[in-house]
Amino acid sequence: MRRRGFSFESRVMDREVTGIGIGLRYDLAVELLERRPETVSWVEIHPENYVDRGGRYQEMLDLARRDWPVITHGLSTCLGAVEPFDAGYLAQLGDFLRELEIPWHSEHLCLGQAGDRFFHDLLPLPFTEEAATIASQRLAEVRDAIGAPLALENVSYYAPQGTNGLAEVDFVVEVLERADAKLLLDVNNIYVNSRNFDFDPKAYIDKIPRERVVQIHVAGHHVRDDGLRIDTHGQPVPDDVYDLLSYTLQKVGAVPVLLERDNNIPPLDELLSEVDTLWSIYRSATEVTRAG
Amino acid sequence: MLADTAKAMQRVCFDSEPSEADLELLGSRERWLVYRSLVRTRLVGVIEAALPRTKAAIGHESLGRIIDEWLSTGGPRTRYFRNVPNELANFAIPMWRDTAEPWIADLARYEITSWSVRHAPPNRISDAAFSFEVRPVVATAVAVLRLDHRVNETPTPEDGYERDPVILCIHRNQEHRASHLVLNPLAADLLEAWQRGDETVSESVHRVAATHDTQISPAFIEKLSTLITTFIHRGILLGGHAPPS
Known part of the structure; x- marks a missing residue:
């Protein structure tokens, strides 16, 4: 149910989210908020880190909002759990998002909870019809409760799926279509999964309905000694992920791209150098799209 | 399934x-x-x-x-x-x-209270200046902690802490860090009454002073003024709400 008297669409026009953004994280906030680099066009936050919290986090958000549009990316309202949602939390989240005037909110297509216990990590859903049904229904439920457009994000996974389910991309598309939802396309997650499970990441991108993509995530990841890739957001973006981003942007057009860095955070200049690379890819890829 | x-x-x-x-x-x-x-x-x-x-x-x-x-x-x-x-x-x-060891639980209580205060919700808004006639509004990031060991004193001694009770007001400071004040038992009871906010300042001062068998003398008033000034200066006491008429 949409809340009356509030139009997300009209507010999007006021604070348009385009180009390259960066995740607002505690460890880089001081320098980021002091320097306010012009190459950063917007910031993304995890609402769980700010809802009902004062102090430094409140200050960080207030300072960021002076210059940048803010996008929200949830961590705990995972779409694959089977328990009823906490209506109180969703109401609180909806209030928080309205205050921020976000153009859309995103959550992960994963399992983050069992019963009343939270994993504080993104565990994989089985790519089955049952999970697709549950996730699409829950997505619609959250969207109604928060009264905002909701995008799901594809996640990385490390455990092989059973043989009785869908391919990952077919599972993601199934949920998108059933829920008529938007997609936050995480290019690094696709790359990580493609290397861990030996599939062609470009073929994955080709199957994504481009009109549903509203945002892209890129990040670096950790490669273990045994070759398993873990989505840590703790390393620079590797060239293969930049290449896949370029391919993706040529397909989907100029959707906003977020650089995620959550761990092992380097000096801001190193991140801004990655932002510059992202801008270069963004501009060239979207010029190709426009020319085509 | x-x-x-x-x-x-x-x-x-x-x-x-x-x-x-x-x-x-x-x-x-x-x-x-x-x-x-x-x-x-x-x-x-x-x-x-x-x-x-x-x-x-x-x-x-x-x-x-x-x-x-x-x-x-x-x-x-x-x-x-x-x-x-x-x-x-x-x-x-x-x-x-x-x-x-007896002081370990106190140390953990001190650390987790400091952590909670750092991450506490934003302050409520007060609609009146602080006075003896209002119901006081205390910052959300404030906790009164009664300890049997002065684990707030650092560094931790090699042999641990001896029993030596202390009452602390732990609060979030201007730099968003947890900071503390040492309170006497009467001041601690007053602050807790002000946190509840169901009495006017005047009512709570009279009740708490009586509980502690303390006369409201000029010396008491002077100490109370100092306490209130300190609380306001540190952002512990935000103001008040007019009591319902």
């Missing part, structure tokens, strides 16, 4: 030892042990960030054992990562009271 899968994931991540049956159900022993490690490492990390001195005092292994024990009750109930250490502390502090 997805519900069964989710429960198996929960047991694999949080049980003391994951069962072979669950690992088989989920399909890849090696990779689900990776998930177990990822989930637990994250949780241990935030707990250690909240309780660094407690960890140093009892040792990494001892803290690890009690985290294991707590996780085996099913995992965190909070969706807020910042509140994970509070759940561990609620579980562990009663155990440390019974089994560890």
